[in-house]
Amino acid sequence: AQKVTQAQTEISVVEKEDVTLDCVYETRDTTYYLFWYKQPPSGELVFLIRRNSFDEQNEISGRYSWNFQKSTSSFNFTITASQVVDSAVYFCALSEKGEGGLGASKLTFGTGTRLQVTL
């Protein structure tokens, strides 16, 4: 079963529009962590945010904001007043305890949402 679902494969918006990228996750752990990463056309993976399962406060960082709702197992990401530089693939990821001997955590990525922002 897919643990992290990003149902939007691709989104196109015009600059200055607001856009929300959806992320739904599935886990049996009570303690887990959620992440968003950005992969611009240049290919590197850039960390954006981490949220732990006990902290449901929404977070805002400039034009970026995140809405974490445990009741719906969602961790959505909104970009306000989008810009061309926001064009990238955005990945949501879930970190939960793996099955290894040390209980090491494992990061599971969603399939990504490609955001295209045009002028």
Add this chain to the structure above:
Amino acid sequence: DTAVSQTPKYLVTQMGNDKSIKCEQNLGHDTMYWYKQDSKKFLKIMFSYNNKELIINETVPNRFSPKSPDKAHLNLHINSLELGDSAVYFCASSQDLRGHNEQFFGPGTRLTVL
């Protein structure tokens, strides 16, 4: 200063060859990882090492053999390359293997098997 570096950035080779990708991190982290990103951008963990010890092996074929000479380095050797191995391989590191740690990724190595 590059935090996580990989070499080479591009690798083009023939089926059946053996190749290696090197990864180094200068962050002082204990844990390192290899991920594979396929042509559809799907990212999947392959291995993780903590202080040179193998922690996670995600049912990767035996042709893939990671080696960690010290905790700052995690190399990936691939034997008998197949067409399906074509992908971008990312190395990453984190402070330790606990889940709250963000992972820092290298720039990726694009492997093309002809």
